Amino acid sequence: MGLRSGEHQRASRIPSQFSKEERVAMKEALKGAIQIPTVTFSSEKSNTTALAEFGKYIHKVFPTVVSTSFIQHEVVEEYSHLFTIQGSDPSLQPYLLMAHFDVVPAPEEGWEVPPFSGLERDGVIYGRGTLDDKNSVMALLQALELLLIRKYIPQRSFFISLGHDEESSGTGAQRISALLQSRGVQLAFIVDEGGFILDDFIPNFKKPIALIAVSEKGSMNLMLQVNMTSGHSSAPPKETSIGILAAAVSRLEQTPMPIIFGSGTLVTVLQQLANEFPFPVNIILSNPWLFEPLISRFMERNPLTNAIIRTTTALTIFKAGVKFNVIPPVAQATVNFRIHPGQTVQEVLELTKNIVADNRVQFHVLSAFDPLPVSPSDDKALGYQLLRQTVQSVFPEVNITAPVTSIGNTDSRFFTNLTTGIYRFYPIYIQPEDFKRIHGVNEKISVQAYETQVKFIFELIQNADTDQEPVSHLHKL
């Protein structure tokens, strides 16, 4: 445990207990947030009316946050929000809590309740954004609102950044990062969405593990295009733009990127978990290099664990043709790669060209970035230790915390110039079937899980105020 606790605890710690009325109000506030369809369709297209309405909504439901004298609220890049909470002790380095309130589209097919209804059934709130990531947006402001109502005055300054276009280009977060930089801010750490508490996922392993993401995979959106002559479908050429492109993307899907075992956080995590397993799994996991083929073959079988051991290839957009009797001159497909920490954008692009191996296919990199640096998770890493400590108090049944690489990307990637400590963590249990609901159908959160998320933030903010050992390696920059 890297944090000094005991001696210099704040005298007036506020217990994280909420009244019946507060608990009803907090879940109703979340439902209201879900009902605003803040959809990001692409970097060019989003529901800007809803984005603006969301700004008004948070004013309405968090009146104390927006009217407190030591809190500054700014709207950045038209729709994103930055809250600056001035702490009483300017000698403490500030930190940043982040979330985003835009969501991916949710066509109604397959949903048990309309995706923007925010309906509650059997203690569960359904809707797009209940896990990604309006739960976090609302929990951050809700926890702060409740602390303020209890007259809490933070010692350490912090920021809350709420992005409006995380699901596309993250311009809101980029502007907030630039703004903080222009103000000379350096951050002790950042907490954004990402890792979670995993339970009952690994066979024969019943203990819950808190996975705190200390890095995230890189990403590349690659557009493949084939141009061929168009014409009347009654006299078709031997090959068409559609056929050539379909074969190309099919080769990509059928040829997964190589497994990369090391150079990420995986080996450490496996060794850390080893002793929790009975024989012979404990032996296998404590010698990951020796048993690499066995472990990878096992991990490859599940999409989630597969994503940990390689760069993934996902065919996400395919466009061609306008009429049944017209041979289309152009076919386009977009492939979304999530790049393993052991590879770079350049390497993945080269591999892709070799797999496609057809010079009629043109490649256009639409957007790309390399995997993110690994944040410290040692005893001196303030952000990591605060999360770990808060997990232990809010989820006493969770005894294992492990640093992982997030397979999804977050807005926090724009803040590497402000801190080396970027942590991505949802303080909620996420089962593999919940994971499929993120960007899928029937996304949902239980009322109890949401209340716990609020409680987590409520405690995290207070834990950040307890007297800490100086964390020298984070301060030097």
Ligand SMILES: CC/C=C\C/C=C\C/C=C\C/C=C\C/C=C\C/C=C\CCC(=O)O
């Ligand atoms: C050996 C460890 C065993 C099992 C681990 C299994 C899975 C955990 C892997 C990675 C967990 C990290 C991140 C979850 C991924 C996605 C959510 C993150 C960001 C969401 C971004 C968004 O779409 O808005």
Ligand SMILES: N[C@@H](Cc1ccccc1)C(=O)O
């Ligand atoms: N966070 C989203 C959107 C995103 C994709 C790729 C890069 C950056 C952001 C995701 O991981 O799917």
Ligand SMILES: [Zn+2]
């Ligand atoms: Zn998200």
Ligand SMILES: [Zn+2]
């Ligand atoms: Zn998302």
